Amino acid sequence: MQLNSLIATQDFSNAEMRMFLATLPAYERNVLYLIYIFGYSQREISKRLGIPHQQVSRLHKKAIQTLREK
Numbered sequence: 773m774q775l776n777s778l779i780a781t782q783d784f785s786n787a788e789m790r791m792f793l794a795t796l797p798a799y800e801r802n803v804l805y806l807i808y809i810f811g812y813s814q815r816e817i818s819k820r821l822g823i824p825h826q827q828v829s830r831l832h833k834k835a836i837q838t839l840r841e842k
Contacts, residue, residue: 792839800835803828
């Protein structure tokens with residue numbers, strides 16, 4: 773089942789979501805976890821990972837785009 777279908781019906785398990793997240797590169801996956809699971813802002817993530825805020829923003833955007841395409 774595709775992610776868009778799962779989200780549209782809100783019929784997905786944690787295991788299914790982890791499966792989709794596992795397809796992302798580690799940096800993108802980590803950014804999503806830090807934002808959506810731990811509640812960090814992009815600026816906080818930037819400081820925590822030691823990367824520029826703009827890079828965090830790009831990683832977040834790319835991860836979301838990739839997941840939408842699945």
